[in-house]
Amino acid sequence: MEKLSQFQIKIIFIFASVILISLSVFSYLRINSLLKSSEMLNHTNIVKLELESIFSRIKDADSEQRGYVLTKDLAYINQFNSTIREIRKRQKRLEYLTADNYSQQKNLEALNVLIEKRIVHMNAVLKDVKADQTLKIKKERWLFARAIMTALRKQTDKMVNEEQFLMKLRTKSLVKETALTPLFTISLIIGSILILILSYYGINKELKISNALKSDLEKKNESLALMNKELESFTYISSHDLQEPLRKIQTFVTRIIDSEFENLSPNSKTYLVKTNESANRMQALIRDLLAYSRLKTEIFPVQVTNLKFIVEEVKSTLEEEIHDKNVLISVSGEKNVKIIVSQFRQLLTNLISNSIKFAAANRQLQISIDNKLVKGHETGIKNFNPDSSYSKITVSDNGIGFDPEYKDRIFEVFQRLHSDSNYKGTGIGLAIVKKIVENHDGFITADGKIGESATFTIYLPV
Amino acid sequence: MSFQTYIKNIFLTDDDSDDCMLFSEALQELFPDEKANLTITNDGVKLMQALKEMVPPAPQVIFLDLNMPRKNGFECIAEIRNTPKYKNIPIIIFSTSSNNDIVDKTYAHGANYYICKPQSYPLLKKTIAFVLSFDLKKLSQQPLRDKFVINMA
Numbered sequence: 001m002e003k004l005s006q007f008q009i010k011i012i013f014i015f016a017s018v019i020l021i022s023l024s025v026f027s028y029l030r031i032n033s034l035l036k037s038s039e040m041l042n043h044t045n046i047v048k049l050e051l052e053s054i055f056s057r058i059k060d061a062d063s064e065q066r067g068y069v070l071t072k073d074l075a076y077i078n079q080f081n082s083t084i085r086e087i088r089k090r091q092k093r094l095e096y097l098t099a100d101n102y103s104q105q106k107n108l109e110a111l112n113v114l115i116e117k118r119i120v121h122m123n124a125v126l127k128d129v130k131a132d133q134t135l136k137i138k139k140e141r142w143l144f145a146r147a148i149m150t151a152l153r154k155q156t157d158k159m160v161n162e163e164q165f166l167m168k169l170r171t172k173s174l175v176k177e178t179a180l181t182p183l184f185t186i187s188l189i190i191g192s193i194l195i196l197i198l199s200y201y202g203i204n205k206e207l208k209i210s211n212a213l214k215s216d217l218e219k220k221n222e223s224l225a226l227m228n229k230e231l232e233s234f235t236y237i238s239s240h241d242l243q244e245p246l247r248k249i250q251t252f253v254t255r256i257i258d259s260e261f262e263n264l265s266p267n268s269k270t271y272l273v274k275t276n277e278s279a280n281r282m283q284a285l286i287r288d289l290l291a292y293s294r295l296k297t298e299i300f301p302v303q304v305t306n307l308k309f310i311v312e313e314v315k316s317t318l319e320e321e322i323h324d325k326n327v328l329i330s331v332s333g334e335k336n337v338k339i340i341v342s343q344f345r346q347l348l349t350n351l352i353s354n355s356i357k358f359a360a361a362n363r364q365l366q367i368s369i370d371n372k373l374v375k376g377h378e379t380g381i382k383n384f385n386p387d388s389s390y391s392k393i394t395v396s397d398n399g400i401g402f403d404p405e406y407k408d409r410i411f412e413v414f415q416r417l418h419s420d421s422n423y424k425g426t427g428i429g430l431a432i433v434k435k436i437v438e439n440h441d442g443f444i445t446a447d448g449k450i451g452e453s454a455t456f457t458i459y460l461p462v
Numbered sequence: 463m464s465f466q467t468y469i470k471n472i473f474l475t476d477d478d479s480d481d482c483m484l485f486s487e488a489l490q491e492l493f494p495d496e497k498a499n500l501t502i503t504n505d506g507v508k509l510m511q512a513l514k515e516m517v518p519p520a521p522q523v524i525f526l527d528l529n530m531p532r533k534n535g536f537e538c539i540a541e542i543r544n545t546p547k548y549k550n551i552p553i554i555i556f557s558t559s560s561n562n563d564i565v566d567k568t569y570a571h572g573a574n575y576y577i578c579k580p581q582s583y584p585l586l587k588k589t590i591a592f593v594l595s596f597d598l599k600k601l602s603q604q605p606l607r608d609k610f611v612i613n614m615a
Binding site: 243244247248250251252254255257258259280283 | 480484487491558579580581582583584585586587
């Protein structure tokens with residue numbers, strides 16, 4: 001199996017969570033519909049009960065009316081009135097119960113009309129009997145009442161049937177729904193379990209690979225640490241053991257120059273001076289190489305510092321050369337920079353002494369140092385955050401410049417653009433500058449015009 | 463060129479015979495008229511032996527190399543500072559190393575000054591002349607850390 005990307009893992013987990021969420025939604029719906037169907041059953045039963053009870057109350061009222069007609073006992077009238085009140089209550093309740101069903105409401109209206117008709121008829125009979133105790137109710141009136149009762153019975157049955165039919169319909173659709181869900185739920189559960197198992201294997205495999213990579217990395221780290229140690233001991237050897245014989249050469253040569261020089265032939269004098277120069281150059285090389293290699297290992301905190309202050313320090317370090325060559329150094333722009341002070345001082349020293357070294361013979365050397373705040377996107381540097389601020393420090397001079405073709409190469413170790421022996425150097429100075437800028441997580445570029453100028457632009461995070 | 467010095471009784475301990483020779487010659491050239499008494503030993507064990515045999519009088523200053531066989535410079539400083547008879551003798555480290563950690567370590571051990579062996583003979587002479595121009599009081603006190611290393615370049 002090829003490597004699972006983080007994106008794929010994300011997709012798998014989103015998929016699994018979607019399935020789990022839909023599972024819970026479906027179970028909720030299922031429980032809900034079960035509840036609903038039992039509620040509906042309940043509702044239907046209540047409506048049926050109410051309908052039956054209204055019909056039986058009307059029958060009660062009917063018999064109470066007959067009782068009065070037969071006995072003229074007023075107790076029947078009281079009984080009759082309370083039954084009517086009960087009927088009215090039930091009517092209201094039915095109205096409420098069928099509020100959600102248009103057809104049943106229509107049916108109820110028809111039922112109410114019949115009930116009204118029956119009550120009006122009963123009241124008329126009672127009224128007539130009250131007025132005339134001897135009145136004999138005609139057969140037609142009884143038959144009319146009977147007809148209303150039959151219609152009522154019919155209407156009640158119709159409503160009960162409709163309610164029952166409705167319930168059947170509803171429970172049927174619910175049953176269909178709920179019958180569908182278990183199958184769906186089970187397939188979802190199986191699906192999600194499958195996904196879980198698959199992703200377990202996938203992730204497990206990834207973990208194994210990454211563990212293997214990790215232990216590989218650890219091994220490499222160990223060997224790297226060992227190599228670093230060797231490098232350190234090499235640094236020590238070059239700092240101590242290599243310098244030792246060199247120092248001896250220098251000391252003995254200078255010893256001869258110091259006290260025996262006049263006894264030498266002109267040729268020997270020249271050779272001896274050249275020997276001394278070479279030894280000094282070698283010393284400078286070793287010293288610069290050591291400085292370069294040490295830059296990697298030393299970690300210092302950055303601090304906000306006044307750029308002018310650092311420039312002044314560098315000026316006093318290079319005082320002699322600046323004075324001898326009558327160099328003009330100016331500082332402008334923003335006051336502060338965020339730097340590793342000791343390293344940035346080294347950087348400026350290297351850049352300024354570089355400018356002094358490559359000064360044009362026919363004009364006064366002017367070095368201008370400027371500091372501006374810019375946004376990341378203005379720098380055009382890919383690795384910078386477009387919205388963050390950066391210090392843009394430019395160090396430019398009016399010296400002999402260089403061909404812009406070499407603007408990248410000048411930062412490489414041992415790269416020298418001027419073969420002319422007038423421009424002495426170890427070829428490490430600008431490599432150190434670049435390393436220092438990198439230690440600041442910054443960026444440096446160089447630009448030049450032959451015979452006119454050189455400009456170094458440094459971007460540092462603020 | 464002529465120099466004056468109060469310091470006449472000098473020890474030099476260095477396993478490098480060239481350096482011993484150069485030191486001795488520089489001293490001779492610096493003070494041709496005065497009989498400076500230079501005692502040279504080539505390692506720490508021999509230094510301790512010489513001190514045992516010759517003190518008193520104690521040398522007015524010991525120039526001490528660090529990297530030596532048998533007993534190195536650090537051990538020598540510790541031993542000298544822990545021996546009542548010797549503990550006030552000024553010790554000037556005379557070493558090739560300019561490593562800051564090593565300089566710190568010798569400062570902590572109680573060395574009085576630190577000289578990084580110069581790269582040229584005139585500089586060597588200048589450095590020795592500078593140190594020997596100190597009066598005894600200045601030499602026997604440990605300076606602040608930033609004045610500890612003597613650099614004439």
